[in-house]
Amino acid sequence: MTKLTNFISQDELALRIDLAVAFRLMVQFDWHESVGNHLSAAVSEDGSQFLLNPRWQHFSTITASKLQLLDIHDENILQSVDAPDATAWCIHGQIHAQVPEAKIILHCHTPYATALACLEDPTLYPIDQNTARFFNRIAYDHAFNGLADEITEGKRLAGILQNHSVMMMANHGVTVVGKTVAEAFETLYFLERACKTLILAYSTGKPLRILSDEIAEKTARGWQDYAAMGDSHFGYLKAEILKCDPTVAEYYRTE
Numbered sequence: 001m002t003k004l005t006n007f008i009s010q011d012e013l014a015l016r017i018d019l020a021v022a023f024r025l026m027v028q029f030d031w032h033e034s035v036g037n038h039l040s041a042a043v044s045e046d047g048s049q050f051l052l053n054p055r056w057q058h059f060s061t062i063t064a065s066k067l068q069l070l071d072i073h074d075e076n077i078l079q080s081v082d083a084p085d086a087t088a089w090c091i092h093g094q095i096h097a098q099v100p101e102a103k104i105i106l107h108c109h110t111p112y113a114t115a116l117a118c119l120e121d122p123t124l125y126p127i128d129q130n131t132a133r134f135f136n137r138i139a140y141d142h143a144f145n146g147l148a149d150e151i152t153e154g155k156r157l158a159g160i161l162q163n164h165s166v167m168m169m170a171n172h173g174v175t176v177v178g179k180t181v182a183e184a185f186e187t188l189y190f191l192e193r194a195c196k197t198l199i200l201a202y203s204t205g206k207p208l209r210i211l212s213d214e215i216a217e218k219t220a221r222g223w224q225d226y227a228a229m230g231d232s233h234f235g236y237l238k239a240e241i242l243k244c245d246p247t248v249a250e251y252y253r254t255e
């Protein structure tokens, strides 16, 4: 494993704090699952070095210090004493390596997005402005092959995710990527809201009133003007988290 040095850049420290905050928010929004699921952030430009949560550590205990710095070239990582979760290593390592523009990767099983991903037709139909935000902008993986704990499965998932910020994973969950933690978190936030609306609409048993392709596309494009909204939203949530528990931002240097 790549050892933490006794010096990290201000950029890495800021990234560690934002990612640690995201873990805490996953708990707050009830999007965590036991001690599984994983969020990561690329540290190097090519994505080969990235931060990841330690294996099976509860999200409510993650701090800037506790994030592991991993290197995709470390072939013996899964045999080490502080090995990451195998599925985290395979999914995140391969996406960071193959899709370096995906700086932040959030993989989770949020209730409503996962429920939608378990339907025979997992399409997120545009029925309101939040669902329309994702119109024709989601990669759908229709093949569930068991736990994604093999490199070949990670490579396959990375190939499907290319050029998308959201991947709905059949019978499994979702993977969301972004350039910043704030951007990825906001995408996940609206994805879960949108899936909740669609699942609730389905639950009435009444026919859906689906938007035309033209209006759905217009709505999705309209959302582009609101890209900075995610920074404000995450900024507020981050301040609240740090106010309640300032240790989230603590970073201890180690040899």
Ligand SMILES: [Zn+2]
Binding pocket: 037, 107, 108, 109, 172, 173
């Ligand atoms: Zn998963």
